[in-house]
Amino acid sequence: MSGARHVDVGGAAPYRIAIGDGLLRDGAALASHVRGRHAFLVSDANVAPLYARDVADAIQAARPDVRCIVSCMPAGESAKTLDRFGELLRELADFGATRDACVFALGGGVVGDIAGFAAACWMRGIDCVQLPTTLLAMVDSSVGGKTAVDLPQGKNLVGAFHPPRAVFADTATLRTLPDRELRAGLAEVVKYGAIRDDAFLDWLDAHAEALLARDAGALAEAIARSCAHKAAIVERDPLEHGERALLNFGHTFAHAIETEQGYGGLNHGEAVAVGMVRAAHLSTQLGLADAADARRLEALLARFGLPVEVPAGLAPDALVSRMRLDKKAAAGRLRFVVWRGAGRAEVLSDVPDDAVLAVL
Structure with a gap:
């Protein structure tokens, strides 16, 4: 067309x-x-x-x-x-x-x-x-x-x-698209700013009302910019041997939450929103990023109407057990995508259990 x-x-x-x-x-x-x-x-x-x-x-x-x-x-x-x-x-x-x-x-x-x-x-x-x-x-x-x-x-x-x-x-x-599903998609859009493009987070904050109102131009721009980020990563690492793992920012937490809820609680985008906030706080806990970075991400996700806290009733130990079976774990050791502030994500292996439990 x-x-x-x-x-x-x-x-x-x-x-x-x-x-x-x-x-x-x-x-x-x-x-x-x-x-x-x-x-x-x-x-x-x-x-x-x-x-x-x-x-x-x-x-x-x-x-x-x-x-x-x-x-x-x-x-x-x-x-x-x-x-x-x-x-x-x-x-x-x-x-x-x-x-x-x-x-x-x-x-x-x-x-x-x-x-x-x-x-x-x-x-x-x-x-x-x-x-x-x-x-x-x-x-x-x-x-x-x-x-x-x-x-x-x-x-x-x-x-x-x-x-x-x-x-x-x-x-x-x-x-x-139901409103809940639109918001879930915005979580993944935010992810691209979190891992690669600090300026994109500013753009999303400035256009939050237009995106929630389904403005066609704003949505097309957000989709195109997100796809361009993903395409660039996928080209370089099609089978997730390296850089592509950055796309899993927040997903280790998210998949554990979804599985522990039997796929009947938070939807994927909502779980990713919670997971990204947990990953940001984990980065702070490990001394990699300032707490203000996590608060900024949390505020943007909340502005899009997304959850930012782990749902009640989920035991931290049970979530950590789920994470050990996650595809992103390596030899039973917990591995997470963390950040050193917006746009600067990296993969970190051998993350201590107590640090993960502290943010759950």
Whole structure:
């Protein structure tokens, strides 16, 4: 569509992120990524009634030779399981999907993760196009090729790196996004300022009201700047052997909270907000950053209506036990992304338990 912004992700498997209003109606652009004649559109019970049929029709109108079917899964993190993943594979088999089939992931991060994982595994890997419909998915999970499902023991423990062929972030879908989900996405937007770009935090503070009011220009700018930051990191470290770990700022705390709550309490963005504040306070506890830095981050997140305290009823010892199974732990030693102030994040290994417990 004209007027769309673009962010290119380089590396061994380059692709383009398109950001703009009305992208889901551009059947020609969507269909251009279907190399064969099978398009498998995965969505969930919240998103499918709003957009799935229109997307499928747009693809087929542009490419009448393509068969496009819709698979609708339950909404929410609790659906991101091995059983649901197996159901998607069986549907691909029943569909007769060939090696040149394309999976379209239409929804938030849950849909993107599980549909992308199915694409990564079907016939050892077929094409996937990410169609994120939440702010959080637009700026985070749809970019970078991480795909996964959860286990009861932890979040995203089973998965694969599988870069998409393309990402279409249609900002029109944000108009139907619940307020809570919009705020959750803003947590991940704030993260980019926290780890890489102090000036971006100032921009977010200055445009907080416009972002919460869903101003189209402000949202597009926030998405583009966030995606550009992530793209730059992913290009240099596609498999998270180094710098990419910085994207996990706050996530070790967040995943422990989500898992301990059985994926039924804070949503991911809310948990990340709490986790980033804990990581900032941990940095202060370890003498790496000034307490004023943590207070500044906490105030910005609170301005966006996000939680900043660990939910009541979660035992610190239980959360630390969850962290030991986190993918970001190394040989059972706690490893965290900390900062030396806004925009200056780093990975720190062998963090003492007592320091973590002190901020929980």
